Amino acid sequence: MAKQGFTTGIVHSDRIAGAEHGSLRQPIHTSVQYGFERVEDLIGVFQGTKKGGFNYARQGTPTTAALERKITALEEGTGTICFSTGMAAITATFLTLLRAGDHLVSSRYVFGNTNSLFGTLRTLGIEVTTVDASDAENVKNAIRPNTRMVFVETIANPGTQIPDLQGIGNACRERGIAYVVDNTITSPALFKPKAVGASLVINSLTKTIAGHGAALGGAVTDTGLFDWSAYPNIADAYRQTAAKDQGLMQIRKKGLRDMGASLSSEQAHSIAMGAETLALRVKQSSDNALALAQFLEGHDAIGKVFYPGLKSHPQYEVAQALFKGASWLLSFELRNAQRMIDVVNALKLPIKATGLGDTRTLIIPVAPTIFFEAGAETRKAMGISDGMLRLSVGIEEIDDLLEDFSQALKLAA
Numbered sequence: 394m395a396k397q398g399f400t401t402g403i404v405h406s407d408r409i410a411g412a413e414h415g416s417l418r419q420p421i422h423t424s425v426q427y428g429f430e431r432v433e434d435l436i437g438v439f440q441g442t443k444k445g446g447f448n449y450a451r452q453g454t455p456t457t458a459a460l461e462r463k464i465t466a467l468e469e470g471t472g473t474i475c476f477s478t479g480m481a482a483i484t485a486t487f488l489t490l491l492r493a494g495d496h497l498v499s500s501r502y503v504f505g506n507t508n509s510l511f512g513t514l515r516t517l518g519i520e521v522t523t524v525d526a527s528d529a530e531n532v533k534n535a536i537r538p539n540t541r542m543v544f545v546e547t548i549a550n551p552g553t554q555i556p557d558l559q560g561i562g563n564a565c566r567e568r569g570i571a572y573v574v575d576n577t578i579t580s581p582a583l584f585k586p587k588a589v590g591a592s593l594v595i596n597s598l599t600k601t602i603a604g605h606g607a608a609l610g611g612a613v614t615d616t617g618l619f620d621w622s623a624y625p626n627i628a629d630a631y632r633q634t635a636a637k638d639q640g641l642m643q644i645r646k647k648g649l650r651d652m653g654a655s656l657s658s659e660q661a662h663s664i665a666m667g668a669e670t671l672a673l674r675v676k677q678s679s680d681n682a683l684a685l686a687q688f689l690e691g692h693d694a695i696g697k698v699f700y701p702g703l704k705s706h707p708q709y710e711v712a713q714a715l716f717k718g719a720s721w722l723l724s725f726e727l728r729n730a731q732r733m734i735d736v737v738n739a740l741k742l743p744i745k746a747t748g749l750g751d752t753r754t755l756i757i758p759v760a761p762t763i764f765f766e767a768g769a770e771t772r773k774a775m776g777i778s779d780g781m782l783r784l785s786v787g788i789e790e791i792d793d794l795l796e797d798f799s800q801a802l803k804l805a806a
C-alpha cells in the first residue's frame with residue numbers, strides 16, 4: 394500500500410495495532426504493575442530482551458506506548474518517549490545527554506521556561522551560549538570543541554523568529570553535534586524537523602497536538618539520523634543496544650525512569666483523541682492567523698505585526714520553503730501602548746489567558762505576564778515592547794474574529 398496520509402495514519406493507528414475487542418481507540422490502562430505467568434518474561438522485560446513488555450507504569454503503559462507510536466509516525470522518527478509535560482521532555486533531554494563541562498548552543502529566542510532552565514544547567518556546570526540563530530554563521534561561530542548539542546525552536550514565541558533550520562542542521566551533521574529542535578509551534582502537521590537533519594524532536598503535546606487545553610504532555614522523538622555510537626555521553630549500560638536506540642534508551646532510563654515525570658494513561662488517552670484532528674485544526678487556525686495578520690498589518694492603530702506568513706517578516710522565505718503554513722502564533726504591537734488594557738478588555742472572543750495551540754483564540758499582553766520575571770533588560774534584548782500582545786489563534790470562523798478585532802481596535806486611537 395502507498396504511504397498513508399497524515400490524518401489517515403492517526404485515526405487508524407490504534408485499531409491497526411490491534412487494540413482489544415476491536416476497540417477503535419487504545420483503552421486507558423490504569424494498572425501500575427504488570428504481571429507475568431513465567432518469571433523468565435519478567436526478567437526479559439527488565440533486561441529489554443522481551444520487546445514491547447511493561448513492568449511498572451513510571452516507564453510506560455500500553456496507553457502511553459500507543460501515543461508514542463503515533464508521535465513517532467507523525468514525525469517519521471524511529472521512536473518516541475512521552476513525559477508529563479513539554480518541559481519535562483526538554484529537561485530530561487538536557488540532563489541525560491549533557492554532562493558538566495559540556496557546552497550547549499541555543500537560539501536566543503526560546504520559550505521563557507526553557508531559557509530559565511538554561512540558568513539551572515549553568516549551575517550544574519553545563520555551559521550555555523545563546524545566539525541569534527536566524528543566521529547559521531552565529532551558531533557555527535559559537536561552537537567549541539566541547540559543544541555537544543544545539544537547541545532551537547521552529548518558530549519562537551512571542552517574536553516569531555525562525556532559525557536557519559537547514560543551515561544549522563548541516564553544521565551539526567558535519568561536526569557530529571546533536572541537533573535538538575522544539576517543534577511545538579509548528580507541530581508535525583506543518584513541519585518535520587527530520588527534513589533539516591534534526592537528531593531529536595521535542596513536542597509539547599499540551600499545545601496544538603492535543604488542542605483542547607485539557608491535558609499536559611510532552612514528547613521527544615528520535616529521527617534516526619544521529620549516530621549515538623559516536624556520542625561520548627552514553628553510559629556503558631546502554632552501549633549494548635543497537636546504536637540507533639542508544640539515545641532514547643538513555644533518556645528513557647535516566648530521564649523517565651529515574652527522574653519520574655511520567656505521563657499518565659488518562660492524559661495520554663486525552664492527548665491521542667485530540668491528535669486525531671491535528672491537521673484539520675492547524676489548517677483552520679493557520680488560515681485564520683494569516684487573515685488576522687494581514688488585517689492588523691493594514692490597521693492604523695497597529696505598529697508591528699510579527700507573523701511568518703507576512704511578506705514583511707524577516708524569515709518569510711524560510712517559512713515558505715519549509716513550513717506548510719505559518720502557524721497560529723501571531724504577535725502585534727499597538728502604536729499606543731497605553732490603550733492596551735482597554736483594547737484587550739473590549740475583545741469579546743479571544744480569552745485573556747496564557748497558553749498556546751488551543752481551539753479557542755487566546756490573548757495575553759507579553760511584558761507584564763510571561764516575560765515579567767525576565768526583567769526589562771531581557772525583554773529589550775528579546776525585542777519585547779511594553780505594548781506587545783500575543784495571540785494563539787483558534788479555529789473560530791474568521792469573520793467573527795475580524796469583526797471582534799475591528800470593534801475593539803476603535804478604542805486604540
Ligand SMILES: *Cc1c(COP(=O)(O)O)cnc(C)c1O
Pocket residue numbers: 478479480481504507546550575577578597598599600609610611749
Ligand atoms: C509550552 C511550550 C513548552 C513547554 O510545554 P509544557 O507542556 O507547557 O510543559 C516548550 N516549548 C515550547 C515552544 C512551548 O510553547
